[in-house]
Amino acid sequence: MAEIILENIVKRFGSLVAVNHLDLVIKDREFVVLLGPSGCGKTTTLRMISGLELPDEGKILLDGVDVTMKRASRRDIAFVFQLYALYPHMTVYENMAFPLRTQGFKGNKVDMEIKQAAELLRIGHILNKRPRELAGGDMQRVALGRALVRRPKAFLLDEPIGTLDAKFREEMRTELKKLHIDIGATTVYVTHDQVEAMSMGDKVVIMNMGFLQQVGTPQEIYHNPANLFVANFIGSPGMNFIDCVPLKDESTGVSIKLTAVNRVIKIPENLQKLILQKEKVDIELILGIRPEDVTIEFKEFENCINTEVYVIETLGAYNIIDVKVGN
Structure with a gap:
């Protein structure tokens, strides 16, 4: 698995500073949630960790190795998007097999990895179906399974259950937390939903307007907010x-x-x-x-x-x- 360190990270889009001098340590096997309102810089931070965006300043270390300028394909990190990004013409099995085959795996190795992931995610009964035949919760499980079979150093999840209805979101919160406990992978999870953040994260990172506001356990964040923004943002209603x-x-x-x-x-x-x-x-x-x-x-x-x-x-x-x- 992996420890991820961000050192003085800055990302600009024209005159907009999306992430402003961010320092963050994500320990090996931690489940860390990046939380904040829309446009606060959390997804941009996730994309820089993955290699889909490059920072303008600062360094990104993965297990002590500087990967700041490495392409996403060379970081051994799995990214799960909000909109699933499944191939519509492929079955669930073929979608999950795709990343393994691009890495050169064949035959029994592919079957074994898919079987293990399908059992863990309880999707063995839909392996022969195509995405259009699946409910939203099942599509998200398939997207997770496709990431899981690669056995990456870390998982990055960008609002993965944001499009599901309230009941499915509640179920998937529980399943994602249990999945993290079962596989023990370093996980960075982006959301604007404080219920997800407080119920799932070992550590919560709160951002606003590109700046880091506070890092702590859900209990620390709730009972000892660092500033007025955190105090008002956390809680329903806020303070x-x-x-x-x-x-x-x-x-x-x-x-x-x-x-x-x-x-x-x-x-x-x-x-x-x-x-x-x-x-x-x-x-x-x-x-x-x-x-x-x-x-x-x-x-x-x-x-x-x-x-x-x-x-x-x-x-x-x-x-x-x-x-x-x-x-």
Whole structure:
């Protein structure tokens, strides 16, 4: 398998800087998810790792070897596209056999590799069918199988389940994660869907406007976001932001004044210590609150703020309540 290192990578398209001085280490056998909104540079990064695009600056190392200027065919990396890219005139078997035959494999070796991949992906019953006869989920399994038979050093997947409906996406998330556990290959997965990223990745890499925003485990990203973009982007809905000023009180420690409602509330001791340590008393800050950390009550009590209910969205197992705070 493979360790992939990106050093100070820059990619430009005319005046647009698609990837801006990116440094990233992807460890051997890791499942790393590149996450961000459309146009953030994640697919361009994936294409540079594969060799389909070349960086304007920086280096790409594969197991310690500089492959920055090597063609894609010489990197021993498999790329799975969102739109499957299956040959319509070939059967599933022939599609999976194609990369092996181009590498010079014949006969029993081809049969053995296809049989193993088909068993792993549960597509043995469709090997004689053509792509037009398959459902979207099966076509994606075939595309994965075609990559799998090559036994590459790393797998690159560009929004591979983005075109499937919600039920199939949920099934394929589970299957892709199990596949990674079974084969142990280094995997880099691109998505704009945070549910995919948080449920599948060992490590999540968040990008925005070509810049790396944060790298960490799903838990680290969620509970300790590096900046306002990450805090708002991760979570459904994202984090709430309220302007505030920390106040020092000799008897109660540090409290927070919410400027929108002119209300002082208490905060946990760990936050009090952090504010004192960073010397942020009497300085304007932004308080971030996750929606699930808010409780709605119908009478005033300590540590509450008055709000006006704006709209309630019913989503089955839970509701999302939008409230107006101050102005």
